[in-house]
Amino acid sequence: MPSNAGTTRLVIVESPAKAKTISGYLGPGYVVEASFGHVRDLPRNAADVPAKYKGEPWARLGVDVDNGFHALYVVSADRKQQISKLVKLAKEVDEIFLATDEDREGEAIAWHLVETLKPKVPVKRMVFHEITKPAIQAAVANPREIDRDLVDAQEARRILDRLYGYEVSPVLWKKVMPKLSAGRVQSVATRIVVERERQRMAFRTAEYWDILATLAVAKPGEGPRTFNATLVALNGDRIATGKDFEPTTGRVRAGAGVVHLDESGARGLAARLADRPFTVTRVEEKPYRRRPYAPFITSTLQQEAARKLRFSSQQTMRTAQRLYENGYITYMRTDSVNLSETAITAARRQIVELYGERSVPPEPRRYTGKVKNAQEAHEAIRPAGDNFRTPGDVAKELSAEEFKLYELIWRRTIASQMTDAVGSSVSVRIRAVSSAQEEADFGATGKTITDPGFLRAYVESSDDENAEAEDAERRLPTLVKDQPLTADELAAQGHHTQPPSRYTEASLVKALEELGIGRPSTYASIMQTIQDRGYVVKRGQAMIPSFLAFAVIGLMERHYPRLIDYDFTASMENELDEIAGGDHAAVDFLTSFYFGSANGTGDQAIAHAGGLKKLVTENLSEIDARSVNSIPLFTDDEGREVVVRVGRYGPYLQRALPDEQQAPAPSGEGEEGGSQGDRAPIPEGLAPDELTPEKVHELFLGGGGERKLGDDPSTGEPILLKSGRFGPYVASGERKSSLLRSQSPDSLTLEQALQLLSLPRLVGVAPDGVEVFANNGRYGPYVKRGEEFRSLESEDKMFTVTLDEALALLAAPKTRGRRAAAPPLREMGADPLTEKPLVIKDGRFGPYVTDGEFNASLRRGQTPEELTLEQASEMLAEKRAKGPAPKKKAAKKAAPAKKTTAAKKTTAAKKTTAAKKTPAKKAAPKKATSTPKE
Numbered sequence: 001m002p003s004n005a006g007t008t009r010l011v012i013v014e015s016p017a018k019a020k021t022i023s024g025y026l027g028p029g030y031v032v033e034a035s036f037g038h039v040r041d042l043p044r045n046a047a048d049v050p051a052k053y054k055g056e057p058w059a060r061l062g063v064d065v066d067n068g069f070h071a072l073y074v075v076s077a078d079r080k081q082q083i084s085k086l087v088k089l090a091k092e093v094d095e096i097f098l099a100t101d102e103d104r105e106g107e108a109i110a111w112h113l114v115e116t117l118k119p120k121v122p123v124k125r126m127v128f129h130e131i132t133k134p135a136i137q138a139a140v141a142n143p144r145e146i147d148r149d150l151v152d153a154q155e156a157r158r159i160l161d162r163l164y165g166y167e168v169s170p171v172l173w174k175k176v177m178p179k180l181s182a183g184r185v186q187s188v189a190t191r192i193v194v195e196r197e198r199q200r201m202a203f204r205t206a207e208y209w210d211i212l213a214t215l216a217v218a219k220p221g222e223g224p225r226t227f228n229a230t231l232v233a234l235n236g237d238r239i240a241t242g243k244d245f246e247p248t249t250g251r252v253r254a255g256a257g258v259v260h261l262d263e264s265g266a267r268g269l270a271a272r273l274a275d276r277p278f279t280v281t282r283v284e285e286k287p288y289r290r291r292p293y294a295p296f297i298t299s300t301l302q303q304e305a306a307r308k309l310r311f312s313s314q315q316t317m318r319t320a321q322r323l324y325e326n327g328y329i330t331y332m333r334t335d336s337v338n339l340s341e342t343a344i345t346a347a348r349r350q351i352v353e354l355y356g357e358r359s360v361p362p363e364p365r366r367y368t369g370k371v372k373n374a375q376e377a378h379e380a381i382r383p384a385g386d387n388f389r390t391p392g393d394v395a396k397e398l399s400a401e402e403f404k405l406y407e408l409i410w411r412r413t414i415a416s417q418m419t420d421a422v423g424s425s426v427s428v429r430i431r432a433v434s435s436a437q438e439e440a441d442f443g444a445t446g447k448t449i450t451d452p453g454f455l456r457a458y459v460e461s462s463d464d465e466n467a468e469a470e471d472a473e474r475r476l477p478t479l480v481k482d483q484p485l486t487a488d489e490l491a492a493q494g495h496h497t498q499p500p501s502r503y504t505e506a507s508l509v510k511a512l513e514e515l516g517i518g519r520p521s522t523y524a525s526i527m528q529t530i531q532d533r534g535y536v537v538k539r540g541q542a543m544i545p546s547f548l549a550f551a552v553i554g555l556m557e558r559h560y561p562r563l564i565d566y567d568f569t570a571s572m573e574n575e576l577d578e579i580a581g582g583d584h585a586a587v588d589f590l591t592s593f594y595f596g597s598a599n600g601t602g603d604q605a606i607a608h609a610g611g612l613k614k615l616v617t618e619n620l621s622e623i624d625a626r627s628v629n630s631i632p633l634f635t636d637d638e639g640r641e642v643v644v645r646v647g648r649y650g651p652y653l654q655r656a657l658p659d660e661q662q663a664p665a666p667s668g669e670g671e672e673g674g675s676q677g678d679r680a681p682i683p684e685g686l687a688p689d690e691l692t693p694e695k696v697h698e699l700f701l702g703g704g705g706e707r708k709l710g711d712d713p714s715t716g717e718p719i720l721l722k723s724g725r726f727g728p729y730v731a732s733g734e735r736k737s738s739l740l741r742s743q744s745p746d747s748l749t750l751e752q753a754l755q756l757l758s759l760p761r762l763v764g765v766a767p768d769g770v771e772v773f774a775n776n777g778r779y780g781p782y783v784k785r786g787e788e789f790r791s792l793e794s795e796d797k798m799f800t801v802t803l804d805e806a807l808a809l810l811a812a813p814k815t816r817g818r819r820a821a822a823p824p825l826r827e828m829g830a831d832p833l834t835e836k837p838l839v840i841k842d843g844r845f846g847p848y849v850t851d852g853e854f855n856a857s858l859r860r861g862q863t864p865e866e867l868t869l870e871q872a873s874e875m876l877a878e879k880r881a882k883g884p885a886p887k888k889k890a891a892k893k894a895a896p897a898k899k900t901t902a903a904k905k906t907t908a909a910k911k912t913t914a915a916k917k918t919p920a921k922k923a924a925p926k927k928a929t930s931t932p933k934e
Contacts, residue, residue, distance in 0.1 A: 540874030764803030
């Protein structure tokens with residue numbers, strides 16, 4: 001679009017990529033330049049505060065709380081050179097167009113540019129939802145003024161987050177650990193993850209059984225001859241399923257009125273039903289109809305990209321940003337499901353071209369968003385332009401990552417304007433009377449899709465990987481009431497209740513959205529922040545809270561519950577939306593929150609408490625650091641309370657009798673001082689819910705996390721019994737060896753430890769000069785000569801087998817005994833992360849899941865039948881992150897002990913004694929000098 005003759009216009013956008021795309025759509029007379037994001041912000045630390053403000057009492061906050069919450073803004077050091085360039089350009093043009101993003105952040109950037117550049121020429125705001133030539137030309141032709149309400153809302157949010165972070169974070173420094181941070185939304189997000197882990201820790205598994213019947217029709221007509229049905233009732237009472245058990249006790253819920261079958265009960269009933277006639281008692285058929293999903297908004301895009309593409313929230317938004325700036329999709333930070341008339345027309349036209357006219361409904365579909373205060377004037381995320389480009393059209397122009405995300409957006413948009421998926425669903429009840437006259441009712445359901453409609457283009461994924469896909473069919477034979485059936489097979493099957501799944505980034509974003517917390521522009525940064533701060537770690541897709549997060553959230557819950565209350569945090573978001581709409585004043589909102597003025601619009605619970613300032617200063621002395629850094633686990637069989645302590649050097653276990661737990665720490669030793677009760681370190685990577693009583697007992701091993709069994713007579717090095725994440729082991733110097741299946745850490749002797757450390761044991765040398773070894777391996781004990789292996793009959797035989805016996809074994813032909821490859825217990829399908837096939841096998845230490853390269857043992861309570869693909873992927877991702885196990889160095893033969901004089905022995909003994917009596921001094925912790933983090 002050409003400018004007026006002789007007129008030069010400066011167009012300022014955020015990024016160079018965006019500038020490059022837009023400049024191609026504007027004619028001569030336009031200069032397009034980037035600001036590189038925000039040009040100024042509140043001071044990050046004391047060094048950023050200008051000299052004239054350093055003496056002000058509010059300088060540390062960067063906000064003059066006593067003067068209308070006036071914010072002190074400083075130009076970022078890395079933006080000064082670009083600002084100088086923009087100032088120079090602003091003096092050379094006749095008009096300035098601010099083309100920053102259309103949301104609050106973009107509006108604030110535009111305002112900051114005006115405040116920083118102080119231009120003498122007219123300034124206009126241009127906005128657009130997509131970077132296409134028609135959209136850019138329309139934006140230039142229809143500019144507007146900067147929306148000060150949007151700017152006020154963004155500024156209020158920025159100041160609110162600064163006040164929260166700078167006032168609450170120092171409390172964490174003093175009571176938990178230096179350099180921690182609190183945030184208005186990050187703390188709430190952390191609380192959600194911690195609460196889920198608490199549920200998992202309190203969970204007690206329950207076992208329940210039912211019967212799976214394979215039933216057959218006598219005269220097959222339409223449909224399959226056989227189908228599966230599950231036992232659902234016995235003598236009129238419903239069979240217990242997972243939902244009928246209390247998660248914290250593992251017992252059937254009171255008043256559930258169900259029959260709880262155990263293994264013997266299920267197998268016995270199956271035997272009594274064998275060869276009995278089965279009869280159809282009820283057939284209900286209903287029409288099936290499923291409407292398409294709404295187009296993507298920011299949160300649903302992040303959720304689906306995580307489920308289908310395994311993208312993190314940050315990865316999704318970075319990729320979407322590139323697609324937007326290069327003109328492939330519309331603006332990616334939106335909470336509106338609206339599509340413009342142009343977009344609807346483009347989608348319907350493309351559906352006809354690709355799927356035929358029958359796939360387009362008579363009237364366009366219009367969607368209403370469920371997000372509170374959604375900006376309905378904006379558009380959903382969709383392909384850009386008046387004519388959508390198919391994934392095939394753009395494949396050669398995009399990276400693999402960009403292509404996957406574009407295709408996802410394109411499919412979702414197209415599907416949103418297609419016809420419903422229709423079909424029929426049928427529910428069947430079948431009865432059999434056992435030989436003991438028990439009435440057993442079985443149920444089966446079927447679904448047939450006669451017209452897939454939108455499912456041709458798109459099927460939404462679920463957070464539950466066991467959930468059936470919506471386009472999946474379950475076909476049943478044509479059945480009628482009173483029809484006789486025969487049972488080809490009756491199999492008793494056991495199940496275990498499962499703890500609630502951990503949050504993924506996708507499900508956590510969904511939870512925040514449902515609570516009304518956060519906004520489209522903040523979800524990705526929230527996910528990243530709680531990981532960067534050390535509150536949450538990812539294992540595969542699962543988000544696991546650290547023990548540090550438990551301590552922080554525990555402190556907040558006890559002393560500042562309102563600050564992490566879900567409704568309160570959501571109400572603040574709503575008030576910021578009201579400020580954006582011009583319905584409330586930002587100063588009144590901030591005054592009420594910070595000072596507790598009941599005249600403001602802020603939360604009255606905070607106002608009545610005297611505001612944030614009073615809340616965090618007056619109650620500080622009431623916070624007991626030892627208490628907030630203690631996470632109770634359980635009371636052991638000896639009446640000792642077991643807790644996790646979060647210390648400055650990391651988390652550790654402690655157990656003591658109740659009166660010992662409450663005793664004050666010895667003078668001068670602080671929160672970690674004293675020797676109150678037994679202590680044991682917690683291995684890195686151990687999740688909180690994995691601290692079961694059995695695991696805790698193993699970690700203590702009689703005290704301190706390790707126990708000295710004695711000294712190696714050949715080397716003089718101590719032999720220690722330790723516990724790692726994968727069980728107990730003995731160690732001496734660089735040598736390590738896991739305990740055998742038959743050995744217990746509580747009764748392990750020095751002699752047994754020496755035997756373990758002697759492995760691999762040199763049995764002797766064969767006549768051909770090749771050494772023969774006995775060792776313990778993945779499949780049990782064996783003897784080896786070169787590349788030849790043979791299994792030993794028992795673990796004890798490793799230490800007693802003679803050379804002749806070993807050679808006889810090695811000379812015998814291989815047998816398909818224990819070393820024969822057993823068939824897998826279960827084939828699980830492709831790993832979502834690596835696409836390698838996953839199988840569950842039975843190993844020496846029980847069942848394990850493997851992708852052929854990495855193995856992970858199933859944890860307590862997990863069964864091969866009920867392990868989900870997500871859980872298996874998570875377990876292997878953790879193994880993969882640790883890398884392959886380092887190859888063991890061949891054990892060096894101990895050199896004969898040299899004779900030493902008595903004097904030398906005495907001197908050595910004195911040195912050893914002195915070393916033991918003089919422990920290394922710990923470096924004194926440095927005084928916290930960090931700037932509060934938001």
